[in-house]
Amino acid sequence: MAVPDLETWRSSWGSADQQRLGVRPVTIARSYAAIAVELPYGDERDDDPLFATSALSYVADVVALSAVRAHLDEEREQPNGTMSLHLSFIAAPGSTVTVEARVAAQNEMEATVDLVGREPDGRMVLRGLATFSVRQKTPGGAA
Amino acid sequence: MTSTPDWSTTPFFRQFGVRVEETREGYARLSIPREAVRLRGARDSINGGLVAVLGNAAMQVCLHTLMGPGERAGRTHELTVAFLDSARGEVTSIEARVLRKGGRIVVGEVELRDTADGALNAKLRVTCEVVRVATPEPR
Numbered sequence: 180m181a182v183p184d185l186e187t188w189r190s191s192w193g194s195a196d197q198q199r200l201g202v203r204p205v206t207i208a209r210s211y212a213a214i215a216v217e218l219p220y221g222d223e224r225d226d227d228p229l230f231a232t233s234a235l236s237y238v239a240d241v242v243a244l245s246a247v248r249a250h251l252d253e254e255r256e257q258p259n260g261t262m263s264l265h266l267s268f269i270a271a272p273g274s275t276v277t278v279e280a281r282v283a284a285q286n287e288m289e290a291t292v293d294l295v296g297r298e299p300d301g302r303m304v305l306r307g308l309a310t311f312s313v314r315q316k317t318p319g320g321a322a
Numbered sequence: 323m324t325s326t327p328d329w330s331t332t333p334f335f336r337q338f339g340v341r342v343e344e345t346r347e348g349y350a351r352l353s354i355p356r357e358a359v360r361l362r363g364a365r366d367s368i369n370g371g372l373v374a375v376l377g378n379a380a381m382q383v384c385l386h387t388l389m390g391p392g393e394r395a396g397r398t399h400e401l402t403v404a405f406l407d408s409a410r411g412e413v414t415s416i417e418a419r420v421l422r423k424g425g426r427i428v429v430g431e432v433e434l435r436d437t438a439d440g441a442l443n444a445k446l447r448v449t450c451e452v453v454r455v456a457t458p459e460p461r
Binding site for chain 2: 194195196197199223224226227228229230232233236237238239240241244260261262263264265266267268271
């Protein structure tokens with residue numbers, strides 16, 4: 180499994196756009212990752228409903244990909260992009276949402292990931308499912 | 323029709339360099355130039371999460387074109403994205419159309435395309451809420 184070093188993984192989420200969206204990496208383990216969206220923002224972004232929804236949508240995709248990367252056998256396989264993403268926004272978020280991604284299944288072609296977003300008190304605000312294309316590497320090294 | 327926001331001044335549109343190119347009843351077209359995209363994904367394309375974000379934004383703009391008296395565009399309840407090809411065009415267009423407007427729910431579809439060759443990069447179905455607001459009694 181290709182579970183990255185936790186601190187190295189956490190340090191890779193510091194771009195300006197990610198900061199602006201409130202992205203905070205939480206943890207990563209085998210077939211699992213969690214990333215939070217820090218809410219409320221405390222400024223004009225709270226008055227723009229598109230902003231928090233955008234942050235959750237973005238995080239749902241990237242946390243799912245992180246879980247897939249931490250699941251695949253890096254000697255033989257690599258993720259090849261998101262195939263589909265389904266998100267249900269169950270409730271409007273009022274505080275920080277941690278989105279957890281778990282790889283539910285994987286075959287030669289694709290990995291399927293369960294997504295759940297909860298506030299600190301456990302209230303579920305997001306539920307989703309993502310599928311990622313998986314590419315088998317050839318023995319020579321090229322995928 | 324109720325008044326629509328000046329989208330260019332909202333935090334989301336400012337942050338991501340998205341432009342509203344055209345709106346009419348039940349339709350919206352946005353665009354984003356490649357140089358404005360900083361969140362990149364596979365093969366240096368627009369990140370998959372950002373594709374979902376852009377599709378949702380287009381649907382929200384589209385939703386505002388249909389709001390009548392006593393209605394307010396509400397939050398997105400559900401979105402589904404089929405990623406068909408890497409979005410790597412110099413300019414990507416995002417077109418949203420309403421399929422059905424009910425009393426409380428609006429369902430629409432969104433397509434992301436490479437503006438240069440029309441290649442379809444992603445297709446979304448988005449469900450949004452219409453919020454009923456009290457209107458003052460006529461005097």
